[in-house]
Amino acid sequence: MMILGLTGSIGMGKSTTAKMFADLGVPVNDADAVVHSLYQGEAVGPIEAKFPGATRDGVVDRAELSRQLSENPALFPALEAIVHPLVRGKENDFLKFHRAAGAPLVVLDIPLLFETNAEARVDAVAVVTCDPEIQRERVMKRPGMTEEKFALILSRQVPDQEKRAKADYIIDTSGELDSTRAQVAVIVQTLTSQKGP
Structure with missing residues (x-):
């Protein structure tokens, strides 16, 4: 089974691209979705213990957690120490399941792939990119986004x-969605036929 790591900076179109892999029948493990579910389950207790007031009604209050981190960025490692092992556990379950099911290719959608040295866990890396102007435009449209938060x-x-320099594949999302879909289809074809980047 080939494991493709999918990553890209904020606003590059990674989530849209991940969905295109899924639309082609490739199982995708979305780290953001995993974190979202953990914030409603296993991560709630440990986060409240470390970040008092960052949970409400049994779930993590993302806005409050974000506020605490903005005020004190030195707390990021403490959050990562809670969340990353839980995410890895879910990822391992995902890989085990699809390996047993005989999937030829799976995608691990990992926002901080290079930042967390996750390239060691995948067979190839695809980086989603676009023009910086397009990236800024996309990000600033997000609710609650500010220049400071973006920075x-x-x-x-x-x-x-x-x-991009470290990637095996680069997916440029600056153009039309059909252009991105075509790039995704080529990667899927390559990895399922040759079993390698």
Whole structure:
């Protein structure tokens, strides 16, 4: 089974691209979705213990957690120490299930793939990218996004240029969706027929 790591900086179109892999029948493990479910389950207790007031009604209050992290970015490692092992556990369950099911290819959608050295866990890496102007435009449309928040997020991500240099595949989402779909289809075809990048 080939494991493709999918990553890209904020606003590059990674989630849309991941859905295109899924539409072609490729199982996708979405780290953001996993975190979302953990924030309603296993991660709630440990996060409340470390970040008092960051949960409400038994779920993590993302806005409050984000506020605490913005005020004190030094707390990011404490959050990662709680969340990353839980995410890895879910990822391992996903891989075990699809390996047993005989899937030829799976995608691990990992936002901070290079930042967490996750490339060691995949067979190939696809980086989703677009023009910086398009990226900024997409990100600033998000609810609650500010220039400061955008700058903080970017400061914690490996620069796009560096990601592209390390990638086995680059998916450019600057153009039409059909162009992105075509790029995804070529990668799926390559990885399922040759069993390698």
